[in-house]
Amino acid sequence: MLTAVLAAVVLGAVVLAGCGDDTSPGAAGPGSAGGVLATTTILADITKNVGCGKVDVPSVIPAGSDAHEYEASVQDADRINGSSLIIANGLDLEEGLIDALGQAEGGGVEVVRVGDGLSPIKAAQHSGVTGGVDPHVWMDPDRMALAAGIISEQLQQVGDLPVSAAEIKACGEAYQAELTALGQEMDGTLAAVPPEHRKLVTNHEALGYFADRFDFEVIGAVIPSTSSLGETNPRDLEELATAVRDAGVPAIFGETTQPAAVARSLADRVGGDVGVVELFTESLGRPGSGADTYVGMMRTDARRVAEALGGAAGAPGTAGAAGAAG
Numbered sequence: 001m002l003t004a005v006l007a008a009v010v011l012g013a014v015v016l017a018g019c020g021d022d023t024s025p026g027a028a029g030p031g032s033a034g035g036v037l038a039t040t041t042i043l044a045d046i047t048k049n050v051g052c053g054k055v056d057v058p059s060v061i062p063a064g065s066d067a068h069e070y071e072a073s074v075q076d077a078d079r080i081n082g083s084s085l086i087i088a089n090g091l092d093l094e095e096g097l098i099d100a101l102g103q104a105e106g107g108g109v110e111v112v113r114v115g116d117g118l119s120p121i122k123a124a125q126h127s128g129v130t131g132g133v134d135p136h137v138w139m140d141p142d143r144m145a146l147a148a149g150i151i152s153e154q155l156q157q158v159g160d161l162p163v164s165a166a167e168i169k170a171c172g173e174a175y176q177a178e179l180t181a182l183g184q185e186m187d188g189t190l191a192a193v194p195p196e197h198r199k200l201v202t203n204h205e206a207l208g209y210f211a212d213r214f215d216f217e218v219i220g221a222v223i224p225s226t227s228s229l230g231e232t233n234p235r236d237l238e239e240l241a242t243a244v245r246d247a248g249v250p251a252i253f254g255e256t257t258q259p260a261a262v263a264r265s266l267a268d269r270v271g272g273d274v275g276v277v278e279l280f281t282e283s284l285g286r287p288g289s290g291a292d293t294y295v296g297m298m299r300t301d302a303r304r305v306a307e308a309l310g311g312a313a314g315a316p317g318t319a320g321a322a323g324a325a326g
Contacts, residue, residue, distance in 0.1 A: 035084030036158060039094045039101075040067050041284040042138050043087045043114070043147075045294045049178075050151045052171040054163040057087075060097065063292075066257040066282045071096035080104045085158050087151055091115040091135035112154050114147040124205050124218060139281070140209040141186065141298055145179035148172055182295055183213065186302040190214050192310035199309075201244055201252045203263050206281040210301075219247050222262050241269035251275045251308035256291075257282040277308045 038044035044059035061070045090113025120133040152172030156165040198216040204223040220240045254263040267274045285291030290300045
């Protein structure tokens with residue numbers, strides 16, 4: 001009898017241990033891989049590059065999700081509180097993570113909000129955000145080269161990583177150079193767009209830094225806000241449609257993280273052959289999308305803008321095809 005009881009206890013312990021070993025995707029526990037965590041897929045990719053590709057950096061907000069809309073789950077809060085370093089954008093981008101990040105910070109977790117150190121620009125006058133700043137700093141590769149330097153300094157201070165501080169410093173400098181070269185490459189890609197065509201109409205106010213860096217003008221947005229949680233109305237859409245017709249804009253730029261219905265509604269109001277082209281703005285793309293890394297994402301966006309607005313290559317049919325490729 002005693003032998004049978006002991007056997008049952010041992011078996012129960014084995015079963016309980018097995019139940020606690022969840023290795024499914026997205027189930028990374030607190031403090032995994034040195035406890036480095038990023039809020040967005042874009043920041044996760046940049047941090048991985050700074051870490052020489054040897055540091056696993058999970059992203060709280062999954063690929064394909066809008067950072068403005070995402071709400072932290074209980075599991076997310078556990079991962080955030082269990083980390084030693086969190087790389088965040090800040091500038092009120094991660095609206096649904098603000099409380100969780102604040103709680104973790106109060107508990108001693110280091111939270112680095114890189115956007116604060118990247119000379120953020122004011123929200124556009126037509127964004128409806130009075131006195132606010134635009135959080136979409138990553139749409140300028142030069143600013144993200146600076147962000148890589150900020151991340152490198154912080155990552156060098158984290159213990160128990162599979163890479164030394166000296167290696168992180170070298171990898172960070174190499175990646176900064178790569179991002180600077182990326183901006184120059186995008187200059188070349190976007191040179192196909194003549195000055196009179198450098199006008200952007202967007203789904204929401206997400207391309208302010210892109211426009212500032214590459215000399216474009218943002219005519220307006222379907223959702224006149226730097227947050228995709230903003231709202232539009234028929235009157236605003238009609239006024240924007242008139243502005244688009246007057247400017248002769250051939251394409252409206254939607255987003256892979258947002259339904260295209262409202263942008264297509266604007267295109268219908270404009271009439272003619274205005275296309276809707278999807279860009280990667282809030283998140284990296286899935287594997288095989290051409291935008292599953294930050295560098296790939298920016299190259300893809302530059303190419304789509306150039307094809308949509310660059311004269312013959314930006315004919316309405318081409319714009320529609322680019323949108324379908326998202």
